[in-house]
Amino acid sequence: MPIVSRREITVPNILTLLRIIMALVSAIFFMRGERRALAASILIVASLLDYFDGWYARKFHQTTRLGSHLDPFADKVLISVIFIALSFTFRWNWFSFFVAVMLFREVLITVFRMRVRRKSGDFIPASRLGKLKTTVQCVVGDSLLFYIFIHPGRQPSHNYFIFALMMLTMFITVDSGLRYLLPCCSDGKKRSALERLIQWIFGVRAREV
Numbered sequence: 523m524p525i526v527s528r529r530e531i532t533v534p535n536i537l538t539l540l541r542i543i544m545a546l547v548s549a550i551f552f553m554r555g556e557r558r559a560l561a562a563s564i565l566i567v568a569s570l571l572d573y574f575d576g577w578y579a580r581k582f583h584q585t586t587r588l589g590s591h592l593d594p595f596a597d598k599v600l601i602s603v604i605f606i607a608l609s610f611t612f613r614w615n616w617f618s619f620f621v622a623v624m625l626f627r628e629v630l631i632t633v634f635r636m637r638v639r640r641k642s643g644d645f646i647p648a649s650r651l652g653k654l655k656t657t658v659q660c661v662v663g664d665s666l667l668f669y670i671f672i673h674p675g676r677q678p679s680h681n682y683f684i685f686a687l688m689m690l691t692m693f694i695t696v697d698s699g700l701r702y703l704l705p706c707c708s709d710g711k712k713r714s715a716l717e718r719l720i721q722w723i724f725g726v727r728a729r730e731v
Contacts, residue, residue, distance in 0.1 A: 530588040537575035538589065541596045544568040545603045552607045562671035565604055569660040572597065594648060597656050598628050604663035611670060614681065620688045624659075627699040634702055646702065651714055655698040662691050 544564050551561035576593070579585045605621045612618075635646045648656075666684065670677055678684065701714035713721065 530586045532579070532584040532586060532589070533582075534575040534579040534584050535586060535589050535592060537571050537578070538592050538596045541568045541571050541575075542599050544571075545596075545600045549603045549607070552603075552610070559671045559675070561607070562667040565600065565607075565667055566664045568600055569604075569664050572600070572656075572660070590645065590647070594632075598632065601628070601656070601659050601663065604667065605659075608663065608666055608670075612677070612681075612684075616685065617681075617688060620692045623692055624695045627695050631699045631702055649698070649701055649712075651694075651698040651701055651717070655694050658691050658694050662687050 545568055548561040548564045548568075551557045551564075572593075579589060602625060605624065609618045609621045638644055638646055666687075697714045697716050701712055701717070704713070704715070704718075707713050707718065707721070
């Protein structure tokens, strides 16, 4: 019996595999310290493919079980390569700390979802906040790659703006992970810390009105 059925060999899944390969090729370039502009370009293109293969799967009804597992894995590989490459480029302690926290979150939630899958057989789909997290990570990471390695191709002398971007990215990354780990709310729904705060604020205002 084949591990992957013919039904699962779709354009989106092929593109997802291509994204993983592109990320690994870029990682090799960065480790060797050569063709870094090309490596950055490959990572940016791979990030754009993430949205194209998702759109294609929904548009032409090619969502598969394999794709639901493979796509999040490809996202994590891509994001890891992007921010690890940036961390070794900047060599700022605070930047490396933010990246370490973000990657720890990815590993922790991946293990958590695997354990839930093994125990109950339930597959935990990505939440809206999780999708927002991936979008923010890609936009911030790709922007830094473009500025540093492509145009104008130099490291910034001031890092305050990058610090603010990374703070925002780390906050969304961690908060999207808390959505899975925190206990359910009184209505039985899963919410992150920020979502609970917003719900509490609007709940209080509603009672006051």
